[in-house]
Amino acid sequence: MKETKIGTCNDDFDVIKLKNFLTKNDAGKWGSDPKGDEGVNVVRSTNFNSTGYLNLSKVAVRNLSQEEFNKTVLIENDIIIERSGGSANQPVGRVSFITPEVSKQKFSFSNFIQRIRVDDNNNNAKYLFYCLYYLHSAGFTETMQTQTNGIRNLEYRYYLNQKFPKPNKKEQEKIAQALSLVDKNIIETKNSISKLEKLKKSLMQNLLSGRMKPDGSWRKEDDFWEDEKFGKIPIGWDLKYIGDESVSKINPLYKYNLNQEYAFLEMAAVENNYRGVKAYDKFQITKRNSGLSCYKNGDVLFAKITPCTENGKIALIEDCPTSIGFGSTEFIVLSPQKNMHPYLLYSKLISKNIHERAVSLMEGTTGRQRVPGKIFKNVLQIIFPRQISDQVRLVKPLMIIDRNIEEKVKSVDKLLVLKKSLMQNLLTGKIRIPIKVKNLK
Numbered sequence: 015m016k017e018t019k020i021g022t023c024n025d026d027f028d029v030i031k032l033k034n035f036l037t038k039n040d041a042g043k044w045g046s047d048p049k050g051d052e053g054v055n056v057v058r059s060t061n062f063n064s065t066g067y068l069n070l071s072k073v074a075v076r077n078l079s080q081e082e083f084n085k086t087v088l089i090e091n092d093i094i095i096e097r098s099g100g101s102a103n104q105p106v107g108r109v110s111f112i113t114p115e116v117s118k119q120k121f122s123f124s125n126f127i128q129r130i131r132v133d134d135n136n137n138n139a140k141y142l143f144y145c146l147y148y149l150h151s152a153g154f155t156e157t158m159q160t161q162t163n164g165i166r167n168l169e170y171r172y173y174l175n176q177k178f179p180k181p182n183k184k185e186q187e188k189i190a191q192a193l194s195l196v197d198k199n200i201i202e203t204k205n206s207i208s209k210l211e212k213l214k215k216s217l218m219q220n221l222l223s224g225r226m227k228p229d230g231s232w233r234k235e236d237d238f239w240e241d242e243k244f245g246k247i248p249i250g251w252d253l254k255y256i257g258d259e260s261v262s263k264i265n266p267l268y269k270y271n272l273n274q275e276y277a278f279l280e281m282a283a284v285e286n287n288y289r290g291v292k293a294y295d296k297f298q299i300t301k302r303n304s305g306l307s308c309y310k311n312g313d314v315l316f317a318k319i320t321p322c323t324e325n326g327k328i329a330l331i332e333d334c335p336t337s338i339g340f341g342s343t344e345f346i347v348l349s350p351q352k353n354m355h356p357y358l359l360y361s362k363l364i365s366k367n368i369h370e371r372a373v374s375l376m377e378g379t380t381g382r383q384r385v386p387g388k389i390f391k392n393v394l395q396i397i398f399p400r401q402i403s404d405q406v407r408l409v410k411p412l413m414i415i416d417r418n419i420e421e422k423v424k425s426v427d428k429l430l431v432l433k434k435s436l437m438q439n440l441l442t443g444k445i446r447i448p449i450k451v452k453n454l455k
Contacts, residue, residue, distance in 0.1 A: 018176075018442070020145060020149055020178065029180060043086050054120075054121075055074070057073060057124065064151070087122055088116065089117050093111055093139065094128065095168070098167050142178070188448075189447065196429055206422055207422050214412060244397070252399075258391075262348040266313075267308055277334050278295040312332075312350060314331070314356065326364065330356060355409055372385050
């Protein structure tokens with residue numbers, strides 16, 4: 015067995031340094047500020063992400079000479095490496111692979127990025143990309159970075175001298191093909207999630223405002239009544255404060271037993287999605303535990319302290335493992351009453367107008383402001399169907415979309431685990447693959 019930077023590899027594989035894979039190795043150009051409509055698109059560190067493929071939604075426009083652009087234009091199968099950047103939680107050294115689609119758009123790259131090109135007579139560029147991607151994702155580049163003035167820099171000479179497994183070109187191609195199939199499934203599933211999220215956003219805007227009926231038809235002008243301040247409201251719907259006694263109770267106190275173990279929820283465990291909760295801790299109540307937020311299944315938690323509110327941390331509790339649970343005082347707990355569907359209240363709270371309005375009314379010193387509970391009782395109003403049966407019909411399509419999103423998120427998580435396992439084993443030859451690679455779908 016032979017040692018490489020990404021692990022011990024099969025004896026059938028050669029081991030060579032990164033620099034010996036390459037025919038090209040150069041840094042980019044940042045250029046100058048563009049003048050008027052002049053300028054070219056230049057990829058920089060902010061366009062890198064954890065996927066290995068560039069996020070090109072916001073690309074810098076810079077002025078480069080024609081000669082500089084010709085030298086730095088990215089072509090298919092180029093690999094670019096982040097030489098400066100990173101953060102406390104993310105070491106420098108992210109990599110991105112230039113696909114045919116990106117190549118056609120004619121991007122240059124900045125001076126904080128290194129471009130390498132593989133000797134394709136003996137090697138497969140995508141295979142080397144996955145070696146470098148695994149090097150970073152497994153955290154190996156953390157030992158290859160220096161930090162000056164808050165900027166993390168990749169020790170590039172050291173990086174170039176790292177040893178990697180080198181199977182023959184045919185096997186490199188097979189390995190790259192297998193990993194590319196996993197990536198394809200991940201990308202397609204993520205795109206499907208994005209489409210569902212856009213659909214949900216559109217439905218929320220139209221269903222929760224009452225413009226659209228649950229059956230997909232649109233209400234007519236005479237289907238509304240008008241409130242002087244709020245505006246148009248569907249007939250059969252009510253306009254009430256969120257903290258109205260018929261809508262929800264704010265920070266309710268539930269009965270609990272001393273010295274009994276209950277579920278505890280930290281702010282860090284709250285995510286911005288339907289289920290909202292990653293994990294509960296175990297917590298034993300004593301006389302010293304006064305002042306904690308208390309909740310049960312069906313309650314909605316609303317983060318009230320900066321910076322949590324900036325991320326819109328709001329969770330609908332549906333899987334509390336004990337009869338009641340406890341959380342920090344950073345939560346405002348809203349307990350829906352019998353005439354209010356919990357998911358409808360949750361949907362109202364995550365809506366942009368309610369959340370932004372709540373944040374705009376925060377009180378306290380800068381950096382430590384809080385959303386006051388009183389605004390739910392006398393400021394923030396919502397409209398909703400009077401009958402609970404109508405509420406159920408209203409939220410049903412949104413809940414179906416959420417369940418679909420949740421299942422797809424789980425699929426992505428499983429694919430990421432599979433990808434990590436495959437990289438660990440295929441790149442080092444611990445597992446060898448057949449010549450024909452079947453689609454993983």
